[in-house]
Amino acid sequence: MASFRVQGNQFLYEDKPITILSGAIHYFRVIPGYWKDRLLKLKACGFNTVETYVAWNMHEPQEGKFCFTGMADIVAFIEIAAELELHVIVRPSPYICAEWEFGGMPAWLLAEDGMRLRCYDELFLSKVDAYYDVLLPMLKPLLCTNGGPIIAMQIENEYGSYGNDLKYLEHIKESMISREMDVLLFTSDGPEDFMLQGGMIPGVLETVNFGSRTEEAFNSLKQVQPDKPLMCMEYWNGWFDHWNKPHHTRDAQEAVQVFEDMLNAGGSVNFYMFHGGTNFGFYNGANNHGKYEPTVTSYDYDSPLTEWGDITEKYVLLRELIAKYFGTALMPLPEPVRKMAYGHVQMKPVAPLFDVLPLLSTPVQRACPEPMEKLGQDYGFILYTTKVSGPRLNCSLVLQEVHDRALVFLDGEYKGVIERWDPQPIEFDVPEGGAELRILVENMGRTNYGPYLRDYKGITEGVRLGFQFLFDWTMHSLPLHNIAQLEQAPAFEERVQDINGPTFYQGSFHIEQESDIADTFLALEGWTKGIVFVNGFNLGRYWEAGPQKTLYVPGPLLRTGANEIVVFELHGAKTLQVTLQDTPDLG
Structure with a gap:
């Protein structure tokens, strides 16, 4: 005592x-x-x-x-x-x-x-x-x-x-x-x-x-x-x-x-x-002093x-x-943790998100789009799908209080992004016979400080074409807690030029012996925005917007033999490789 x-x-x-x-x-x-x-x-x-x-x-x-x-x-x-x-x-x-x-x-x-x-x-x-x-x-x-x-x-x-x-x-x-x-x-x-x-x-x-x-x-x-x-x-x-x-x-x-x-x-x-x-994972917070600002994956803090x-x-x-x-005698400094550059890792597309929805989520029907929390979801992404009648010309798609970043698709074609901090409507035409409207919303981190803590995620108010609210929605919760389910995905033919939506990519690198296991830093030059898993562990988000340019990969996450990297890319990559280097880049 x-x-x-x-x-x-x-x-x-x-x-x-x-x-x-x-x-x-x-x-x-x-x-x-x-x-x-x-x-x-x-x-x-x-x-x-x-x-x-x-x-x-x-x-x-x-x-x-x-x-x-x-x-x-x-x-x-x-x-x-x-x-x-x-x-x-x-x-x-x-x-x-x-x-x-x-x-x-x-x-x-x-x-x-x-x-x-x-x-x-x-x-x-x-x-x-x-x-x-x-x-x-x-x-x-x-x-x-x-x-x-x-x-x-x-x-x-x-x-x-x-x-x-x-x-x-x-x-x-x-x-x-x-x-x-x-x-x-x-x-x-x-x-x-x-x-x-x-x-x-x-x-x-x-x-x-x-x-x-x-x-x-x-x-x-x-x-x-x-x-x-x-x-x-x-x-x-x-x-x-x-x-x-x-x-x-x-x-x-x-x-x-x-x-x-x-x-x-x-x-x-x-x-x-x-x-x-x-x-790591989806645990970064965000600040909101009148404008929503999510925190990066690194918490280096200088x-x-x-x-x-x-x-x-x-x-x-x-x-x-x-x-x-x-006036105290100080103990010797511990040795620094080793870093290793494992080089380039080739990545291949293995599962477009919309092709593997049944593996990742059970759909829920509601009259109105519901936020994640009302569906029992905590983190990750949520997909909203509905049918829109047509023809309609010069439609203006409005998301009322989207939290936080939404990718919009009409009949599978990417139409643009609506961001909480810049909620500009998206304009498009709906063809005769109607179209399928899909909205994939990313929870980029709930507010952690100040008066706006009650931060629901997803679409929190409603979706409009012009002044008309849209009803009858199918929702897929995508917390991505267990990406091992992707192993059951059907074989995907590599048609990179056809990939215009959120897609899972997979690659691996080999470590010969335990003495070669060390910390490393994952660089995603040419990739746009998404998250990365190493051996099933969610490293967190990357985004070309910066400032952070590399993700920290602690050595204890690695193993001898094959090490798997899975990238969930939202927009698309200019080059299908990532690099494991021995130096970080926080911007």
Whole structure:
């Protein structure tokens, strides 16, 4: 057993003053085979604590069905931290933001009519409490009060940026206390007055999040919470990327100077992020401050450790500063993870999407197009099909509130794309006798921050030709959770010139021996937009819009012998090959 508490303006661990030097590493953004490597590098940099969010949607993907294995094995991650003698700060759900899909909340919440999110809504809180009944007992043995490494836990996350329902925060607090979470509880908020006022509750330590202007931020915290320790719970030493925007970097010297300012002010700090990792699969979030902007697959964040675990100039400067400031002897640096260039891989089209719908989805009939959530779908794509009478000239196809990107086909012919951030109608003629209208909508990530969290996916209002709504729809949910079903697809004759729609492509490369397995980076030069699977694992999205140009392929996903690559390309490729190289390109 151990104690971690607040006394005046100090943190005490085992009754001795301690400065918390923490770094954020999200277990759910890192392949489990690399958890120890990343945690070792955190410790080798001089840090004494690791912080992680807990992503509810990873652990309860369907209501009442829980997952705590593989990348969701939070207990194993914390146990590795304990082996390395790192303290742990846990920031559990319900909401985490984190540029993570729906801020960490599960998509099935949106299927409940009338539910209000992140407030004292009894329906919402019943779902949170049912989740806590499973999650928190798993964490209990890992609390420092029970001999484990967890020294503190967060109540909600940056709540003052969203609302002011203090009764809701009190419920979350009591839900944790009643389940014997008897460690230090805290909240964290931005430095604005309204944020701090909306996110604080009595008996819980408030911390502050910022990326610069240390004195100003800490003074704001002192005004609402005098005579308590100063802690920056999220020091934004880098930043994340959106599609169609430049790649973010931050000067290493300047970032480390802000950290030194915190130390000189007597503050503790959690680097957000220390190691960002990857938004594998469909788990990237999006921002919406009046315009919807999805986050890229990489969550490199320009952190001290890169997405693939390499040390950076920022890391080296931090390590030197910590050694100088605290006079501690630092452990040797772990060896870098090996990279390998496996070269070009030829790809061939194996299954146009519309040819294999029966393998991937069971159709559902509705009068109106329904969003994914109403069909029990969480991520991926959804296809809407209906018949349109004709002849009609100069039709204007309008999708009311499409979330997020729709490809339109008339009798199998591609007519264009309608995007949420640029919802321009598509014009076409309908021939005599009518035509089949198909609309394939991609969920590009639910909003993770701000006032627009209730982010249904698919067509959320309706479809019109001119002012006439279209009814009688067939819908195919396409979450693409299991692409192994494609093995049952009929043989496809390669007629590349005939492929004008979404198609699955397949290729493979060979690794002779285990010693040749290493990290690599998948470049898709000449491809347009889609997702990539390696040995059945969803690496995430690619898009020629950038900034990201390569996808990170961790070595533990590979194996000796044949390694399969499947690309689901939405538009078409100029060249039927991909390249596995030993260098990344984040733009």
